[in-house]
Amino acid sequence: MTDIGNKILQTIKDKHIKPTPRFKFLFKSYAWTVLAFLMVVFGSLAVSVIIFYLKNEDWSLYIQAGFSQINFLLLAIPYFWVLLSLLFIFLAYYNFHHTKFGYRYRFSVIVVAYFALSVVLGSGAYVFGAGESIEGLFFNNNVVFYGQLMEKRQEMWNRPMQGFIAGQIIFVDFNKSELQILDPAQKTWFVDISRIHLPPFVHLDFAQRIRVVGKILAENKIQAKMIKPFFPEPLENCNMEDDNDADCILIHHQIMKENIPQLRIIN
Amino acid sequence: MIVSDESISEKTDNELVAMSLENQENFLYLVQRYEKKLLSYIIRISGVKYEDAEDVLQDAFVSMFLKLNSFDNGLKFSSWAYRVVRNQTISEFRKRKVRPLQYFEENDLVRLADSMGSDDHFDKKVLQDEIRTILDQMDKKYREVLVLKFLEEKDYNEISDILKKPVGTVGTLVNRAKKKFLVIYEKINKSKI
Missing domain, CATH: 2.40.50.140 (Nucleic acid-binding proteins)
Structure with missing residues (x-):
């Protein structure tokens, strides 16, 4: 028995150290995975609202209204939802990175994969009317000042x-x-x-x-x-x-x- | 269950982990298998004295025992052990609020120089001091991958698991580290002329 080995074993015995139960590690690992999955779901719902916006945006009206091309683009982008979906993609990356082998994937690979997944799932959610329902829910309840933001958007159109x-x-x-x-x-x-x-x-x-x-x-x-x-x-x-x-x-x-x-x- | 010493060498790391979970005495076999390698790794990345490195190693092994249930079979035990030791060393230096140095034996420096380029580049025996200077001037992240790749002789996948970085990133770091090494070497030589 080596000297250092002896000391380690003695410390373990003296301090009554026992390996932490496996379920605690499993719980932590599953928690990160579930959170990563939830962020994808939320991100997809935000994407479904973006699709809803873009599909309902009347592009010809903007041109008739005499907006410059830049103004036209700036007005058409639903910033709130774009920022929200980016936030969810970032949070999904953060959570995925903390899963057991999440560190093995590059930031760019994870983000692109999450983006693609959000677009696919978001399109599906849009087809089932999620985009419209969520937009209405946020506006009617003024969630995170969304109603006020939308009024500003109307103001720009006025x-x-x-x-x-x-x-x-x-x-x-x-x-x-x-x-x-x-x-x-x-x-x-x-x-x-x-x-x-x-x-x-x-x-x-x-x-x-x-x-x-x-x-x-x-x-x-x-x-x-x-x-x-x-x-x-x-x-x-x-x-x-x-x-x-x-x-x-x-x-x-x-x-x-x-x-x-x-x-x-x-x- | 205590196993005879003869059969221990035939056991895989994963088997020893399972045995350690059944009986803490068996953990000693894992300690014996890795203590020398990990001790020199601690000294290489921190430059501490042998006795201090032993203290860090003891704490690291106790921490390993505590987290033994988190060890995943999808990982090599040695990678996991290196990771725990590295984290323990870093946290030790954070506690002391001092910057880790590095210490390389002459043999290490020759091996490093060998890995960096052809014989035309380096007169290894003569330039050991210069190699130390070059390593001093390099970023910690580059020095770290050089140590793992060329002194600890770990492959990219193992380094990825030790540092918790993607394999691609590890490859990039190793290549950049080699380039930086050569650039600093050229600079030192030019300044001499």
């Missing part, structure tokens, strides 16, 4: 001088073919919809976020040539008389609440 108005519907009168919308600057616009043909997929609903392209007729009136929803978000389950109905959260938004007396559809 360019009355060029005949572009963005806002939320507060009044619908089909008899007069007129809408009233509240823009992000809290100005009410009267929208003449008599000369437009609404495609069947466009449903005009209370509090719906829409974009109007048209000709300015007066200080607060626009003749619509085209109406596009920012996103489809029907409030079909909303009970207007119930202040606590979560389905009406958009309508109970402070700005909208002030206009509740006006909120009605005349057929």
Whole structure:
């Protein structure tokens, strides 16, 4: 028996050292793997919202609105979701790197693999409507100030001088073919919809976020040539008389609440 | 279960690990198998005295025993042992708040010089001091891979498992280390002229 060997064995005996149970190491290892997997799932959901944005973005409207190519690109990128998906990809890398043999793979290989996986899974999630649901959930509940961010985005789109108005519907009168919308600057616009043909997929609903392209007729009136929803978000389950109905959260938004007396559809 | 000394040499590391988990006395066989190699590794990467290196090694082996259940058969035991020893050495120097040095015996320096280039490049016996100077001037990360590759004679996969870096990165580090070695050597020679 070597001298050093003796000392080691003696220390182990004197201090009653026992090997740490295997389950503790297994738990740690599985925890990193599960976290890495969860980050991929979250990242994929964020990608599904990006796809939802890009698919619903009306590229021709941007060109009509007179945005420069750079502005056009800057406006079209859903930064919030891009940053969120990048964050999840980074966290997935971090967690994967801490798994038992995660260190054997290069940063670039892991990140590219995670990116590809997120795009594939995100596309699948988009097909099942995850992108739309998650966007609505974040906006309606103002998760991490998302609602405020989106209002800023609407503000950028709001360019009355060029005949572009963005806002939320507060009044619908089909008899007069007129809408009233509240823009992000809290100005009410009267929208003449008599000369437009609404495609069947466009449903005009209370509090719906829409974009109007048209000709300015007066200080607060626009003749619509085209109406596009920012996103489809029907409030079909909303009970207007119930202040606590979560389905009406958009309508109970402070700005909208002030206009509740006006909120009605005349057929 | 204590096994006769004759049959121990035939046992694989993994078998000895399993035996150590059954009976702590068997851990001694693993200690005996690796103590010399690991002791010289500690001295090479830290430059501590033999007695201090022994203390670090003892702590490292106790730590190994404690973590024995985390050892994975997908890894070579020697790679795992080198990793634990390396971490123990680094943490020892962090505790002391001093920068590790390195110590190479003459034989080490000749072997290193051999691995760096052809005989035209180095008059190894004469240039031992210069090789020490070159190693002093190199980054720790390059010195570390040179030690593992050319003195500990580990392959890229083993170095990858010891340092917990991808194999590709290890290859890049070894190549860069060799280049840096030669560049510094050229510089020293030019300055002499």
